[in-house]
Amino acid sequence: MRLHRFQLLISLFLVTFPLLGCGGSDYEGPSRAAVSGTITLNGESIENGTISFQPRSSSNRAAGAIIVGGQYEISEGKGPNMGVYDVIISSIINEEEVPVIDSGEDTGETEMVGEQIIPSKYNEDTELKVTVDKSSHQFDFNLDSE
DSSP, X not given: OEEOHHHHHHHHHHHHGGGTTOSOTTXXXXXXXXXXXXXXXXXXXXXXXXXXXXXXXXXXXXEEEEEXXXXXXXXXXXXXXXXXXXXXXXXXXXXXXXXXXXXXXXXXXXXXXXXXXXXXXXXXXXXXXXXXXXXXOBOOEEEOOO
């Protein structure tokens, strides 16, 4: 599956936006939790990608991290609040810059395209859900491509 720049930017936004302004000393909301875990696809570690915890309640904050070597970690100050979250996992490979073609004409602009290796049931149409509470801070995801 090929993704265009807009889709790549949306994926990046979903992970980086929750991190902006989070975890500062002026934060006075509900307590946050450090979360970490591993991510595999068909039994193999995801070498790089992103993970985002999107709250189901408007009173909670989103959190996200970069996946490196099949692992992710979010510190307590930037982690999710206690509550239920949809989890979005993305990993894009073979990124390349290509010309933008409009009505058969090269616009002179370029965009980044790549291949999303994670099935949409784990990102765009996520089926992943976790509950962060005082005893649950380790979330491992063993994904399959079927």
